[in-house]
Amino acid sequence: MAPEVTAMDNRLMMLKKRFAERTTAQLAELAPKLADWQNGVCHPDDLQDLYHLLHRLAGSSGTFGFHQLGEEASELEQLIKEVIHTVEPAQLLTACQIEPTVLARLSQLSQLLLAAEAHTPTAINWELVEHTGEKTQLLVLDASLAALGEALMTYGFNVRHCESLPQHCTQCWHPASIIITPAALLNQVVAWNQQQAQTQHKAPAPVLCIGQDDSFQARYALAAQGADGLFMQPVEVPKLAKRIEQLKAEQQQHHASKVLLLDDDQELTEHYRLVLTQAGKNVKVMAEPEGLLAVLAEFRPDIVLLDVHMPPYSGVTLARMIRLEPEWLSLPIIYLSSEQDRDLQINALAQGADEFITKPISDEQLIRTVRTLCYRARQLAKLVSCDGLTGLLNHSHIKQALTHEYARVQRLGHHTSIAILDLDHFKQVNDRHGHGVGDVVIKALAQVLQKRLRTTDHLGRYGGEEFVIILPDCKLAQSELLFKDVCHHFSQLSFIGSDGTFHATVSVGLAELNNFSGEEQALNAADDALYQQKQAGRNGVTCYQHPRLGRDANLAQDETD
Incomplete structure (x- = not known):
């Protein structure tokens, strides 16, 4: 394991420790309030504070390995939300409306925290998410494509030609490969590609097919088998070269991606920042949104990750505020929140955001999701800024x-x-x-x-x-x-x-x-x-x-x- 990865894992463990210490202190502050509530005294502001605490724990506990705590906090959050929305504040001052069973469950949250202290979060397989840094290699299979391989070399590609079937070419595959194969060999190539990827703990290489059958049935069969592209013979080499460049961009694009993250949970946002930075993203974190518009103008992110609940601010309103500026109408805004209510999620999306990611989310899922969203955002931006024939700026x-x-x-x-x-x-x-x-x-x-x-x-x-x-x-x-x-x-x-x-x-x-x-x-x-x-x-x-x-x-x- 690379030294920088070991250091990263150590930093993530330190964040887990900080999260546990902060949560322990907050639950200790909650204990005397629980005693008051059992005696029938309940202030509305205290109930709001409890709701925000449970919301934070529901969204962040799983990230740090406290899965049971997160699940319990999520259930309790919904119960407390129901009390807040159905009971008048004046009633709370005269009689606590929280069920005794709920109060008992709240008192046990610190035990769930202690029980999970020794648990180590699932380690990230950095080999799957890190860019290899290797130059892209075109692996051209079968003797019938030798001339095509030579033509691609004139475009400056690093081409390796393998005349035998892939199972007899064990040294050909590496993580930065793009495979070009006759369509007739696709089944064997896909199986070999997946086997090599699993052996080396990497993602499978893209596979482009060269074929002669342009029918719907043939295309559907190739798509079902896992082809990433199909080119009819005789091959239009510039068109193929352009597709290769697109695949290279997909393999490497996460290095240039910019992510703006707005969330008021310090440990969680720092965790996300470390994980995404290690995966090649340029991440800027904001805990207070007052300077949001200035940061957007200077940083110019590819996507914005935004929590829905950031008291006293609403992430939904912030998304609407961003859209007030025509410049940011096409900027992808993604909610990253523990909100489970599907109706509320849809309503939030209707206010100006593009997607809703529900916390907790694993580190690998976060990396893959953000990578996909950044790539999609850049592709959409290219449709506006680039010439249709060449893909260069217009x-x-x-x-x-x-x-x-x-x-x-x-x-x-x-x-x-x-x-x-x-x-x-x-x-x-x-x-x-x-x-x-x-x-x-x-x-x-x-x-x-x-x-x-x-x-x-x-x-x-x-x-x-x-x-x-x-x-x-x-x-x-x-x-x-x-x-x-x-x-x-x-x-x-x-x-x-x-x-x-x-x-x-x-x-x-x-x-x-x-x-x-x-x-x-x-x-x-x-x-x-x-x-x-x-x-x-x-x-x-x-x-x-x-x-x-x-x-x-x-x-x-x-x-x-």
Whole structure:
């Protein structure tokens, strides 16, 4: 076990100890009140305090291993809620309305706490929830897919080809694999995949099928067997490469996920923060919601986890308040509460939230749930911000990213490069081979950019065959080397046209954002550099040196050459 995991488990045990100490003190404070209530004296405020205590214990006890305490607190919470809602406060001052049996059960809560002290919470299988940090490997099975494997290598993927059936390829599988197999072998591959995953205590690898039967029955059978994707022969390689990138993102996306957690239970929120942080999330905790809007604007979370009961505030009202701002209408808000009443849950969801997770929830369930919700949130956001053909940022969002990066450069003073890319002779590709083939070329360039550039770079399709790339913390000389590599690898790709295979090239213009008084000036400079590269013979990179000179007229002529 890794040292950092052992340290994490120790910290979680310390939180359990803090929870037990706090609960012991609160139950000790409750004891004299129970004696008063048995004698018929009951103040409404004391009853509200009892309800909030039981609500906290119902939601958090199970997380720290006190399962019986949590279950008993949940039942008692409902009984006390009924008293609060059905009995007038004036009646409570004259005669306690709590049944003697309920008072007796309340007095035994401290015993349930002591009885579970020695219990150790179920350890998290960190191997199942931690990112492996390994480079994704494409495991291409069967001799019939050898050519496909070679084609995928030109996109920069780490490809391993295994000609034998998987049960005879025991060293091929690892946790960051994506398996590509003929559809006919899927049953055997799925069984082997699951066996390897169980042996190594990992999640099974995604499986993509290559097939020839496009019927409903064939697709249904593959889905039932566990396929994650199906591509018909002959395979459109850019389309397959895009799906591989999506699967890679699913495997690795939890590292960039941002989670905002609002809950007034200190030990529980710290427990959740530690667990989610260890699983790769960037977690910000708020116990007091007064600064919520400012935190949203600065932190910009992927999802918000929100308790329903945070006296004196209501989580339901906070969700409605967040939705008052148009900017946050699409922000996923998830209630994380011990509230068991289904009608109340549905009513709470109707006020502006998206899902309801009932506490207690195990650590592994929390990690998997949050991971899924974050991924779903990012996918939905991409539908709004990304170009449908390439999956890169669309025109308006790459311009927005450029504005934000320029402000960041002005504030921090680091070097940022900006690139404009334009496919060479692209009009001829469309005229000769058709717009469908042209779209394949555009998608292929997008795939090469995603593979060859850094995850911190902003990639956008500016329009047609033109792309804009923002490279934060990257000097011009470094950017030039990166794009020379892009040009080289893109030129090696083969495309199937109307009269056989052909190759395409791309020209790049570069400028450094720091050297200009605004982002538009930098963009124009990169455009001038692109023009210079077109004049110099295309298929290469030029850094900005000269002002714009008749670029528009010359480019119009360039497209006809």
